Amino acid sequence: MFEVKKVIGQLLMPLPLSLVALMGLMFFIAKTRKGPYIAVWLVLLTTWSISTPYVAQHIIEWDKGTLTAFNPSRHKNIDRIVVLGCNLYPDDSLPSNAQLGSCGLARLVEGIRLANIYPKAQLYVSGYGYGNATSAGLMAKTAQSLGISATRLKQNHNAKDTADEAKMLAPVLVDYDVALV
Template sequence: MFLLKKWLGSLLLPLPLLLTLSLIGVIFIMLRRHRRGLVLLLFALLSLTLLSTRPVANALLHPLESRYPPYRAPVDREPPDDIIVLGAAVAADPALPLVSQLSQAGLARIAEGVRLAHLYPRARLILTGYSGGEAMTSAELYGEVAQVLGIAPERLLRLPEPKDTAEEARLVRPLIAGRRAILVTSASHMPRSMALFEAEGVYPVAAPTGHLAKETQAGLPLYSYLPQARYLWRSEQAWHEYLGRAWLRLRDAF
């Protein structure tokens, strides 16, 4: 079931989906259904172009990333017992530095987790995430990075089994039940993560990180609005989250 979800999710991302539509358009043209084929080709090309621009990518990400504000240490609240850092993709190559083996999302997540661990020296650091076919799991790499950055090993609890956020929420739930916890994950991923944890009956405080929809106060040159691969990647991150939320609604409906 997990592999099926991953496969379908990958097919429904903008680039493979729109390339598939383009191919279907070409086939229609070859079959002399020119109008239908041209419509598909133009739609796919225009969509791909728009998704590769900064305004569209940021417009897709902003509703997700602005749902929860950045974490600020409250002066009127008891310190947390646990800090949970959700897993992200890894490339466990021992020839690389530790931080280079983490994805951009993973690096942002563990950096925020370590920051909070230093802020709350009595809190336990719960690290999650499986290997995805790599030699080390996300949880194990997180633990190595955390220790290098000054976190004592006895404060670390690694959970290398969960393959997705739903499994992470299920496995973490009994560990934080009745305890104060902070949840660290990417800002765009936070709404879906909080929904899954709350569905398990636990209510951690959100600490989003790794924001992508960044705007500058200074004016941007016109060329920054041209289509670029990095903006398409940002659109894909948002698209992935919207697909995930749609899957949750569909699952809950049945």
């Protein structure tokens, strides 16, 4: 019963529901031109299958075996931990951690975990933003609220994308052992 509820729930989401409606309408189209008719069905079925979590999850996990987790026992000394910016949702009425998107928060948690493993390492947080908030600033505030000393934190809030982050951080990271999150 649980599985049936999940499948029905997924079918009632906007994209799958729209695709199911389009598939229903396809039954009313004249089938005189077989080529375009079959092509439209293939596009609809492909779009629908990719939009379901079942197929999407298999696509995401396809190369999962090639990724390995960071193993601190293989890296005795880390001098710098760099956490790259990600999405944010500025709202002054919320605490800094609630303004970070799930991607930014997940990266920061990993950076703080590594900072606890390597207590002498500096934590560099990076990322642009909009309004008065930057990803770097929100991550720095969140890291401090979770026990990371302000003296260990460095911010790079001018980088607009990963290429900018690499250019701006390279001079301060050269000749150091770095963990990148």
